[in-house]
Amino acid sequence: MNNMNSKLYSMFEWITRIAYLNVIWILLSLAGGIILGFFPATVSMFAIIRKWLRGNTDFPLFRTFWDHYKREFWKSNRLGFLVDGVIVIFIFDYWYIFNYHPELIWAQILLFALTLLFSLFIFYLFPTYVHFDLRVMAILKQAFLLMLIHPLHTFFISVCLASLFFLFYLLPATAFIFGGSGYAFITMWLCMNAFHKLHERTPS
Template identity: 80%
Template sequence: MHNINTKLYSIFNWITLVAYLNVIWILLSLSGGIVLGFFPATVSMFAIIRKWLKGDTNFPLFRTFLHYYKKEFWKSNRLGFIIGGLFLIFTLDYWYLIHYSPEVIWGQILLFALSLLFLLFIFYLFPTYVHYDLKLIALLKQAFLLMLIHPLHTFFIIVCLASLFFVFYLIPAAAFIFGGSGYAFITMWLCMNAFHKLHNTKTPS
């Protein structure tokens, strides 16, 4: 009975921490006017989850989040401008094809394929950011490379996120409570597995 109570306490404690992390992420994203707050808040959330997954749980959550937020504010926002620029290019291309060249089917197929590749790349972007200490261009290359050489991990990310979004569809309130942190936990967990496999491959036995 004691073991059951201990496990239940541990489960509810983790649920509370993940929900609290999501609230902090939302608040600090808003504090930067979303435009300047989203990327540093998201990087900070992934950094916190990485610490948890590495077994480091004994730290003040809000203070540590704020530390990462301030430390990575400008670098993460430079990354945000790059990603935002790419997103804008894709949006304008879609708009142009739909309004001026709807008959160019091959162009729509190519753009859809590139957009899908871009989405998969985003899955690896934040985990790579917090796991490696890289300059922005090297970071983009590393995230893209990891996405290419780990198709199985990418598949599992898609399946897990699809399941998570289905739960959010059934229980919309859960999306507000666990939306950002749930996404971050899944992608960080699977990406760290990919990082370890890559490290073991490079390390001679």
């Protein structure tokens, strides 16, 4: 019975911890007006989860998050401007093709394929940022390379996230409580495994 109580306590502790992390992520994203707050808040959230996955849980959550947020504010926003620029290009391309050239089926298929590739690349972007000490352009290159050489991990991330989003669809309130942190936990966990395999292959 004591063992069961201990496991239940640990489970509820992690649920509370992940929910609290999600609240902090939302608040500090809003604090930066979303445009300037989203990327530093998201990078900070992934950095926190990376600490947890490496066995480090004994630290003040908000203060550690805030320290990462301040330290990575400008670098993460430089990355954000590049990513947002690509998204704007995609939106313009969709608008242009579907409004002026709907007959170009090949262009629509190509655009869908590029959108899918970009979405898979995003899975690795934030984990790569917090795991490797790289410049912005090197982060983009490394994340894209990891996506290409780890198709199995990409598949597992996609399946796990699809299951998570299905849960959010069934229980919309959980999206507000665990939306960002749930996504980050799944992608960081699987990407950490991919990073470990990469380190094993790399000669020391």
